[in-house]
Amino acid sequence: MSTVISTSGLRKDFGQLRALDDLTLEIPQGSIFGLIGPNGAGKTTLMRVLLDILRPTAGTVSVLGENPRTAGAALRNRIGYLPGELRLDPAMSGRDHLRFWAELGDHPVAAHEEALQLAVQLDVRLTEPTRKLSKGNKQKLGIIQAFMHRPELVILDEPTSGLDPLVQQQVLGLISGARNGGATVFLSSHVMSEVEQIADTAAVLNRGRLVSVAPMHELRASAARRIRAIVRDDSSAVIAVLRRFGLELRAAAYGADETAITGVLEGKAKVLVTALAELDLVSLVIAEPDLEERVLDIYGANRANGAK
Amino acid sequence: MPVFINELRHGWKALIGWTLGLAVVCVVYLPFFESIAASPEMESMLESLPPAIVVGMGFDEMFSGAGYVHSSILELTALILVVIAGVGWGSRAIAGDEEEGMLELTLAHGVSRTRVLAERALAIIVRFLLLGAALWLILMASSKPFALDLGAGDTTAAVASFCALAIVIAFASLAAGAATGRKSVALGVGAGLAVAAYIANVIGRQSQDWTWLSAVSPFGWAFAEMPIMNGWDWPGLAMLTGLALVAFVVALVSFNRRDLRC
Numbered sequence: 128m129s130t131v132i133s134t135s136g137l138r139k140d141f142g143q144l145r146a147l148d149d150l151t152l153e154i155p156q157g158s159i160f161g162l163i164g165p166n167g168a169g170k171t172t173l174m175r176v177l178l179d180i181l182r183p184t185a186g187t188v189s190v191l192g193e194n195p196r197t198a199g200a201a202l203r204n205r206i207g208y209l210p211g212e213l214r215l216d217p218a219m220s221g222r223d224h225l226r227f228w229a230e231l232g233d234h235p236v237a238a239h240e241e242a243l244q245l246a247v248q249l250d251v252r253l254t255e256p257t258r259k260l261s262k263g264n265k266q267k268l269g270i271i272q273a274f275m276h277r278p279e280l281v282i283l284d285e286p287t288s289g290l291d292p293l294v295q296q297q298v299l300g301l302i303s304g305a306r307n308g309g310a311t312v313f314l315s316s317h318v319m320s321e322v323e324q325i326a327d328t329a330a331v332l333n334r335g336r337l338v339s340v341a342p343m344h345e346l347r348a349s350a351a352r353r354i355r356a357i358v359r360d361d362s363s364a365v366i367a368v369l370r371r372f373g374l375e376l377r378a379a380a381y382g383a384d385e386t387a388i389t390g391v392l393e394g395k396a397k398v399l400v401t402a403l404a405e406l407d408l409v410s411l412v413i414a415e416p417d418l419e420e421r422v423l424d425i426y427g428a429n430r431a432n433g434a435k
Numbered sequence: 436m437p438v439f440i441n442e443l444r445h446g447w448k449a450l451i452g453w454t455l456g457l458a459v460v461c462v463v464y465l466p467f468f469e470s471i472a473a474s475p476e477m478e479s480m481l482e483s484l485p486p487a488i489v490v491g492m493g494f495d496e497m498f499s500g501a502g503y504v505h506s507s508i509l510e511l512t513a514l515i516l517v518v519i520a521g522v523g524w525g526s527r528a529i530a531g532d533e534e535e536g537m538l539e540l541t542l543a544h545g546v547s548r549t550r551v552l553a554e555r556a557l558a559i560i561v562r563f564l565l566l567g568a569a570l571w572l573i574l575m576a577s578s579k580p581f582a583l584d585l586g587a588g589d590t591t592a593a594v595a596s597f598c599a600l601a602i603v604i605a606f607a608s609l610a611a612g613a614a615t616g617r618k619s620v621a622l623g624v625g626a627g628l629a630v631a632a633y634i635a636n637v638i639g640r641q642s643q644d645w646t647w648l649s650a651v652s653p654f655g656w657a658f659a660e661m662p663i664m665n666g667w668d669w670p671g672l673a674m675l676t677g678l679a680l681v682a683f684v685v686a687l688v689s690f691n692r693r694d695l696r697c
Contacts, residue, residue: 178543181694204545214536219445230437231544272540 130189131156131280131311132177137186139172139335146172148335150186154313154328159306161326161343162315169335170315171211174282177313178208191280204233207273211284211315213265217258221251221268228272242275249297262289270298274305281305283314287321299325323347351424353414354399356388357381359407372402385409438541438551442558450562453520454569460512461573465581468503487641500583501663504574504590509597510658513570517563517597518629521605524562526621528555529690530612539697548691552613556683559605567598585663593663599675600657604629606682614689616696628653653678 132154139147147169154160164170175181176188179195179202188195193202215224225246229239246253251267252260260268266289273281281302287295302312302325316322322329329346331338339346354376358365365378365386376390392399396413403411471477477497481489496502529552532538542548571594578585608625612618632654639649640659649655656671 175539175695175697180539180542180697200545200547200550203543206543208540208543210536210540210543212536213540216445216537223445227437227441228544230440231541231546233545235437269540276545 129156129192130154131191132160132313133189134173134176135187137173137176137188138184139169139176139181140184146335147176147183150332150335150337152330152337152340154311156311157306157309158327159302159312159314159325161322161329162313162332163317163319163322163329164315164332165317167334168332170317170332171284172335173332174208174284174313174315177282178203178206204276205279207276207278207281209269209273209281209283209286211288213269215257215265215268218256220256221246221253221260221264224257224268225253225271225275229275232276234276238276241277242271245271245274245301249294263291263294266290267294270301274301277308277310279310281310281312281314283312285316286314287316288318295321351391351393352396354388354390354392354412356403356411357409358386358388358403359384359409360386362386365406368402368405372398374399374402436554436557438546438554439558439561442555443561446558446562450565453516453566456516457513457566457570458573460516461508461570461577464507464512465504465577465583468500469582471503472498472500490640496661499664500578500581501585501589502661504583504585505593505658505661505663508574509593509663514597514600517566517601518604518626520566521559521563521601522608522622522625522629524559525605525608525625526612526618528552528559528609528612529686530616530618530621533612533616533696534618536697539695542695549687552609552687552690556606556609556686559609560602563598563601563605566601567594570594570597589663589666592667593661596657596662596668596671596675599672599679600653603653603675603679603682604632606679606686610682610686610689613686614693616693 130153132152134150134152137147137150137152138145150169150173162170162173172181176183177190177195179199182196190198190202191205195202219227225242226239229235229242232238243253246267249267249271251264251271257265257268270283270286273283283302286302287298290298299321302314306312314322314326323343326343328340328342330340361384362378362380365388369376369378369388374390374392376388376392378386378388381387388403392413399413481497496506529538532541538551541551571590574583574585574590574594575587577583604625607628608621611624612621615621632652635648635652636654636658639645639647639652639655649659653675656668656674660668660671662668662671
């Protein structure tokens with residue numbers, strides 16, 4: 128499998144501010160790669176460097192086998208991009224915008240047809256000037272232009288922000304569809320659930336540094352899960368068992384003769400289940416892994432390291 | 436040429452507005468020529484003014500139709516209009532679009548910075564040629580009714596110099612905006628050049644010691660030889676074209692080298 132995006136030792140400074148710091152990253156073809164990070168982490172800067180909107184201070188970048196700095200317009204014809212803060216000409220209609228964007232590319236007629244089709248699919252009104260469109264409808268126009276020329280690589284900066292859940296699902300469908308058609312998708316988000324739903328691999332970026340890159344299932348496996356169990360034993364016995372298994376969970380009396388065990392489980396569920404088997408288990412809830420918390424842990428660890 | 440076409444497609448309303456502005460200026464000023472040329476009061480008023488002002492403002496030429504058009508329209512009112520238009524267009528072409536955040540997405544498409552800049556520069560030139568053509572038609576149509584006695588060839592030459600000056604000022608704004616990405620800088624440079632060129636020319640006219648100021652002023656290149664009376668001023672046009680080209684090259688090189696400000 129070939130690599131679509133690769134950076135090595137990538138650095139970008141804005142005056143004193145280091146927006147990207149020694150970033151080395153590889154994104155394989157045909158994957159959906161999620162980039163997670165808080166606002167200001169450098170996600171948008173990285174995407175702009177890939178598109179030659181910004182020029183790196185140091186390091187190398189390769190996109191679809193080319194250097195964005197020298198490959199120019201021909202390379203960008205193979206890429207679809209949705210900026211994080213989409214700005215449209217308030218006086219121009221959606222139709223005018225789509226026509227303009229289509230004309231910028233190599234295959235204006237095909238791109239325009241595709242755009243109109245996507246507009247129907249996403250239900251955007253094209254005749255009104257964009258100043259009259261809601262944020263969600265503008266965002267749909269942005270999504271359409273990112274996909275209209277069937278790019279090999281789609282770069283989406285916070286694609287579903289401002290969209291209602293129904294449209295979010297449609298957009299996630301578009302993204303999966305593009306991947307199934309062979310395209311690579313690189314998307315960023317500060318909302319974990321977005322990446323969680325769709326990405327194959329995720330990277331966490333914080334303060335311009337890559338904190339972790341892992342396949343989604345690994346990230347999920349390492350994520351903490353909230354648990355809540357009710358046992359018909361008295362709390363001192365429960366505490367003894369938990370301690371024996373090395374489980375750091377809370378136990379508190381619950382009703383007349385029951386004890387509630389609550390807390391956060393890290394790692395495998397097997398230890399917990401074995402421990403609970405020794406007790407008179409009434410009910411057990413293990414929540415879906417909360418990646419948001421896992422990512423916050425990663426930020427936290429990173430911050431603590433930085434402080435040392 | 437998608438960028439060029441898009442510029443004109445969405446700029447035609449404003450262009451009609453500027454054309455109307457030129458027409459209004461002509462309609463307001465041109466009918467006065469006959470009365471001014473014939474009035475003794477005007478002559479005595481000009482004599483009472485300090486000669487520096489009379490010569491500096493070009494009032495001494497007011498007694499021929501061509502001279503009147505030159506001083507009241509080409510060098511003054513119509514020029515103010517096209518300078519405002521040109522500084523606006525030049526600033527918006529790159530810097531304004533960039534500050535509004537729309538240039539980023541345009542440049543993320545399969546189009547080079549050179550191309551966006553060149554097509555927008557071309558759109559500015561075409562707009563001025565259209566404005567120039569409109570001004571020419573208005574002047575020629577006014578020539579008979581207001582007894583201006585303008586020559587078609589000389590008027591063409593004068594409008595050409597007029598448009599070239601407007602393009603130079605617009606391109607100064609374009610270059611400043613392309614180099615910095617700041618609309619305020621672009622506006623300042625364009626307007627600053629226009630004012631400096633105007634003042635240099637006014638001072639340059641007043642005494643032999645200062646003629647060099649007029650000779651280095653784009654304003655002087657456009658108007659010193661009074662093309663509306665004397666026909667094509669090729670050296671002046673060449674200087675204006677040269678300066679516009681320099682501004683364009685500066686814009687191109689600096690815009691291609693820098694980060695987009697987003």
